[in-house]
Amino acid sequence: RRQNGLPPGPPTYPIVGNLLTFPRKQPHIQFSAWARTYGDIFSLKVMHLTIIVLNSPTAVKELIDKRSQSTANRPGSLIADMITGGLNMGAARYPDKIWKTLRRAAVAMLNTNNLEKSKPMLRAEASQLMLDVLRNPENFYEDISRLTTSSFLAIIYGHRAVRSSSSEAKVFRQLQLDFMNVVEVGKSPPVDLIPALAWVPERYASWKRRVMSVSRRYDALYGELLSLVKGRVTRGQQNGAFMEDAYLRRNELELSDAMLLNLGGTLLGGSDTSSAVLQNLVLLLVAHPEVQAKAQKEVDDVVGHDRPPAWSDMEHMPYLRALLEEVNRFRPVGPLALPHAMSQDEWVDGLFFPKGAVLFINLWAIFHDERYFANPEKFEPERFLRHPLGVNPDVTDDPGRRENMMFGGGRRVCPGINAGKAVVGINAVNLLWAFDFSPAKDPCSGEMVQPDLLAFTEGVNATPLPFKCTITPRSTAKAEIICQCFLEQSDVLGLYEQDASPEDKGYLSELRSSLRR
Numbered sequence: 168r169r170q171n172g173l174p175p176g177p178p179t180y181p182i183v184g185n186l187l188t189f190p191r192k193q194p195h196i197q198f199s200a201w202a203r204t205y206g207d208i209f210s211l212k213v214m215h216l217t218i219i220v221l222n223s224p225t226a227v228k229e230l231i232d233k234r235s236q237s238t239a240n241r242p243g244s245l246i247a248d249m250i251t252g253g254l255n256m257g258a259a260r261y262p263d264k265i266w267k268t269l270r271r272a273a274v275a276m277l278n279t280n281n282l283e284k285s286k287p288m289l290r291a292e293a294s295q296l297m298l299d300v301l302r303n304p305e306n307f308y309e310d311i312s313r314l315t316t317s318s319f320l321a322i323i324y325g326h327r328a329v330r331s332s333s334s335e336a337k338v339f340r341q342l343q344l345d346f347m348n349v350v351e352v353g354k355s356p357p358v359d360l361i362p363a364l365a366w367v368p369e370r371y372a373s374w375k376r377r378v379m380s381v382s383r384r385y386d387a388l389y390g391e392l393l394s395l396v397k398g399r400v401t402r403g404q405q406n407g408a409f410m411e412d413a414y415l416r417r418n419e420l421e422l423s424d425a426m427l428l429n430l431g432g433t434l435l436g437g438s439d440t441s442s443a444v445l446q447n448l449v450l451l452l453v454a455h456p457e458v459q460a461k462a463q464k465e466v467d468d469v470v471g472h473d474r475p476p477a478w479s480d481m482e483h484m485p486y487l488r489a490l491l492e493e494v495n496r497f498r499p500v501g502p503l504a505l506p507h508a509m510s511q512d513e514w515v516d517g518l519f520f521p522k523g524a525v526l527f528i529n530l531w532a533i534f535h536d537e538r539y540f541a542n543p544e545k546f547e548p549e550r551f552l553r554h555p556l557g558v559n560p561d562v563t564d565d566p567g568r569r570e571n572m573m574f575g576g577g578r579r580v581c582p583g584i585n586a587g588k589a590v591v592g593i594n595a596v597n598l599l600w601a602f603d604f605s606p607a608k609d610p611c612s613g614e615m616v617q618p619d620l621l622a623f624t625e626g627v628n629a630t631p632l633p634f635k636c637t638i639t640p641r642s643t644a645k646a647e648i649i650c651q652c653f654l655e656q657s658d659v660l661g662l663y664e665q666d667a668s669p670e671d672k673g674y675l676s677e678l679r680s681s682l683r684r
């Protein structure tokens with residue numbers, strides 16, 4: 168039963184509460200439907216657990232931003248703790264010292280000054296994405312994943328992943344999949360709800376064996392990456408990676424070796440959202456040729472056809488900015504952000520938010536709310552030209568709406584906002600400058616096959632599932648510039664190739680010589 172004062176919600180059953188109707192897949196969709204019936208703040212009971220879903224900017228502002236002292240905790244995840252020894256920043260409890268220490272170090276590393284220093288490398292990486300797509304357009308989805316993994320490996324560890332088959336890229340991708348496959352609700356027994364399950368010995372609990380395997384591989388990957396950093400520091404061959412800074416300042420930042428290892432791991436894990444945004448962009452460009460044409464016209468007007476885009480070009484591209492905002496509104500990659508938890512009781516406008524309750528920010532409901540967005544199911548970047556936050560100019564907006572809602576809020580707001588936006592921005596402008604995107608052709612009928620705009624992963628992150636499309640360079644002159652541009656970036660990329668494997672070094676030298684011929 169709901170306690171007195173809890174926000175309303177769907178009817179509960181004895182003992183299990185709302186467990187039987189709790190959505191197992193894409194919960195944001197059912198949550199948004201419940202919000203239309205029960206209001207902007209509704210609650211669910213799942214056995215003894217209280218879940219409260221916030222479905223409006225004002226609800227987020229009142230709870231997550233204004234009362235962040237009470238709402239900055241995370242629900243416990245025994246499995247994440249087993250893998251990371253309780254040192255994963257995204258899952259760490261508030262106000263524990265572990266979270267504070269890791270967060271302080273992450274914010275210090277991801278600051279705008281450091282990011283500025285990484286921009287030449289990010290542009291060089293972006294030049295490789297253009298080249299990879301030019302050489303093998305069918306592989307674009309994988310290439311985007313390699314790009315973001317490599318960009319963040321380079322930013323964080325100073326070591327890039329040259330190919331999708333490079334050891335770190337492969338191990339990281341598999342580890343991310345396996346990590347999510349044990350941590351996500353429904354993928355392992357509900358040990359957080361029924362703690363006794365955690366006492367079952369490993370030989371009878373296959374989930375424990377999977378968790379321990381992820382844990383071992385997690386330590387091995389991030390331990391190895393950290394030793395590359397230490398090696399460069401010892402040899403005096405630093406390349407400006409964030410972890411070099413964290414390692415050198417470890418005493419001042421109070422970071423143990425285990426914390427350093429997990430800090431890098433958490434940050435690299437955060438990078439996956441950026442590839443999902445870029446994959447969404449391609450998906451939506453394929454489905455909306457008129458939007459693609461407008462964005463390309465703007466890019467052509469600013470950049471022209473004789474050189475690749477530069478960072479400074481983006482300041483002059485309001486349509487590109489609107490396009491990226493609309494991609495994130497239409498298909499937010501974290502539709503429920505990450506769950507928060509109440510660390511103390513609060514009463515807000517007559518509603519009770521008890522200590523221990525889990526809070527979800529329903530970004531999907533906030534971005535698809537018909538009260539504020541005209542025709543929210545339509546993909547229309549122009550709405551962000553008409554209004555800075557995309558809402559219909561004829562309505563009075565929810566006063567709590569603010570920029571960057573897709574990055575969550577309060578003390579837990581994403582620390583990678585600027586880095587994520589930078590990687591997405593430079594690659595978006597490059598792709599529009601270089602290529603035309605259209606639906607794939609059915610090999611038998613020759614007919615165009617429109618991509619499925621609803622085929623997404625079903626867990627915490629909504630990543631578009633791999634899809635096919637046709638990608639062609641916009642001209643032979645541009646194809647030539649793409650090859651030259653990659654070659655010109657060799658020195659910048661070389662700084663991050665010091666520890667590349669002999670196979671990757673061989674591949675690169677062959678690639679560069681073939682481009683020079």
Ligand code: HEM
Binds near residue numbers: 444576
């Ligand atoms: C476009 C890309 C990105 C999106 C949409 C995104 C979104 C989010 C969201 C919604 C949260 C939860 C915030 C909350 O709890 O209120 C979050 C947390 C987090 N993000 Fe991002 N993120 C992105 C890129 C990145 C990048 C590039 C990094 C690292 C370099 C990163 C690292 C993190 C970390 C470590 C947290 C946990 C923070 C904490 O619990 O204190 N994110 N992100």
